[in-house]
Amino acid sequence: MSEVQQLKAKDFKSDQEVKWCPGCGDYSILSCVQSTLASVGVQKENVVFVSGIGCSSRFPYYMDTYGIHSIHGRANAIATGVKVANPELDVWVITGDGDGLSIGGNHMIHSLRRNVDMKVVLFNNEIYGLTKGQYSPTSPQGLKTKTSPYGSVDAPFNPIQLALGAGSTFVARTMDVSPKHMKDTLGIAAEHKGAAFVEVWQNCVIFNHDCFKGWTEKAVRDEATINLKAGEPMVYGKDKDKGLRFDGFKVVICSPEEAAIWDPSEASPAAAFMLIQMDNDPGMPRPMGVLRQVEAPTLEGLIHEQLSTVTDKRGDGELKDLLYTADVWEVE
């Protein structure tokens, strides 16, 4: 290993011109990821960004690291191969709601359940941007788009629910308009050993402008969302005047004093499921921050452990051993 330098966010910028629409939420995510990498102190040569297809998937070209801009929906599978082949690498998947939850839904759930140590950043804008405005698997029912002129009839996925259901060991949510929250969240994700799923609410100014406005706008954000912090009481509101506690299978609003302490490392994901259910209740805040953070063995860890165990037992395999096995006979 060459000498380790402390890199700055700008060191992760490639020389390529960034080509997202002006005002797109992607810019903020790009800069937050660059700062996160700088603050966790990785070396550029050890980082690989893998993406699929979509607006967000151009991301690797803008990073001065290793990267693969692959094919639609397959980033998680390709990233799995990269990480398993070389566990020393820091692997990041950049995907969107269409790429990661529609065409790539299968690879998404399987890479999460296998707990491959990689960071999956899902840009959710509830729309297909690159193909110019069709409803996506996260679009709300009723959304009028070019392919749903009378309103979408598809029931949407909730990405957080899906990741929890797939057994992801780390699940979090943040938003493009709060760089501080995003950096904090990505920072925790980057330190997590295992599959880390981070949904980012991302505004598509062209095709689905302001779809998260009701939760992200400064004026309403404190009332409409709650920022979950491990080990702290679940309180929210501009004046931190409201709390949340669990009552049976429901989350209810209570006084800040009565608020439950949030623990994302609980073995059961039940509490996280209950919190994310608030998304469907207009009277409740939407949860942001880390919803789940548990430890489990990683896929690449287990694979390499097996390689060494078997090798210890049977000895380093030589080319000759492959061919000349016990059942060889000789013709003289």
Place this chain on the structure above:
Amino acid sequence: MSSELIRQDEVTIRFVGDSGDGMQLTGTQFTETTAKVGNDLATFPDFPAEIRAPAGSRAGVSGFQVHFSSHDIYTPGDAPSVLVAMNPAALITNYMDLQPGGIILVNTGAFTDKDLKKAALDSNPLTDGTLSGFRVIEEDINQRTMEALADMGLGKKDVLRCKNFYTLGMVYWLYSRPMEPTLEWLKVKFAKKPELIEANSRALKAGYNHGELLRLFQGRYEVPKVTDAPKGHYRNIMGNEGVAIGLVAGAKLAGLDPFLGSYPITPATDILQYMALMKNHNVITCQMEDEIAGICTAIGASYAGRLGMTTTSGPGLALKTEAAGLAVMTELPLVIVNVQRGGPSTGLPTKVEQSDLLQSLFGRNGECPLPVVACACPADAFDSAVEACRIATQYMTPVILLSDNYIANGAEPWKLPAMEDLKPFPVDHPTDPEGFSPYTRDEKLARNWAVPGTPGLEHRVGGLEKDAKTGDVSYDPDNHDIMTETREAKILGIRDSIPTPPLNGEATGELLVVGWGSTYGATRAAVERMQKEGVKATLLHMRHLWPLPHGLLEIFQGFDRVVVPEMNRGQLAKLLKMEYPGITFEPFSKMKGKPFQARELKAHFEELLEDKS
């Protein structure tokens, strides 16, 4: 009391029974023992797609054919000389393939009216004259097995499970094979279940002794071992195992560790299973969620510096298509193994066909050339797999390696290469950041393979067209033209590294037979028989299907007629017509889910030649 031994040069036995009768096991044991005795052999298992077709039905018949001899042989035999049939369905679906006068050993214990009904038979073929012209040996194997194991305290079901070993014992006696290898095998196989070692060993010995004591057969046969086999080390090999070993060896020769991303599919699954056992060779196998993830993990692993591989069969190759294009575009090494089966769609999953050649050559979007290599037989699987790894790593390209169900599950003795003949082809990863570009090419037009973890060589690859010099995304029209031509020229350049295929026969003559893949045994046998009869026939067998080797045109021009037998509708013939428009290629197609027989090929070739005169 021992019978006189009658010498035979070659014998073909077909074991047939219900899927649950253990015929594959019986056949494999007979094969292993026969290999150890020193005969040359070739096998052909033939089993139903339905693992649990109704017991006793025609759909549930499972077979295993083994051809062994005291000289070099190339096929599992055309017509069996011995048929071992465990029930009426097995008998009725197979007896007509037998040689005239051939021996049929029947288990009469499975010929009740109920059994006949399950096989959709109105009358009993043992008594209605169906089998006239054959030597039928009737034996109630169920009953004999029960007698042999009477005092063991096993249930009837368990006892009857041993009847295949009783049968094997009889056939061992008939062909004077030793029982020891199977007895040893049982000890290992059932190490934890001593009662099964005992039961099966007893059944085997009882069958053997029964043959001897009752002189069931009018004579006993001996097939002496091959005496003129080339010196060297041999082992019995099945095609899928040969491919697995070859892939790992190929990676080692490239100085790389292999990574296999795969998804179970008949008949390719064994390769994944074999490689999963090779962990002490630093082989990583990942059974992924689907075919696409299989190839995608392999691409990721190649990017990270392992040699990525994926194994599949026709329908799976269709699913991998888009990702194969990504590997072409990113110019990463990758070996894609397609063990072909009957198609289209799910087709005939357990039967053989060669109908994915055109899919392999052309089945991708865009101008997307990649090299295609095919195994000829189980003993050739290793070399072909090593060759696929060589091309993939030396030319930075995905390669499709074609095998098929006949090669995959067939077995034959494989003469092992001497270690010093396995020439390494080490890969060189760049490390110098000075003037680095991912698209710097060597004289073979292969691009630089810089792997993550190398400081200063950070770069991005992807499916979008890239600038020929910098590797950045480029929509420039002239650049796309240049890159398309470069990718094509790189693949065509591979022909400078491959030999013109050797001819079996003279360089000119009346008939040239052009073959590829698993037709090899049958075409070779047919052509050699014709040569012995004085016909000027020659065989050209192709390992490289793309790019085509140098020197083919000159060969084609030396013959009056060129015939291309294939288990498809003439796919190689079409390719050759396209590439050599001046030559007439006559396709000979077989689409029955079964391999060619040497005699049907010979008959066809002779007809062709008569036609001319």
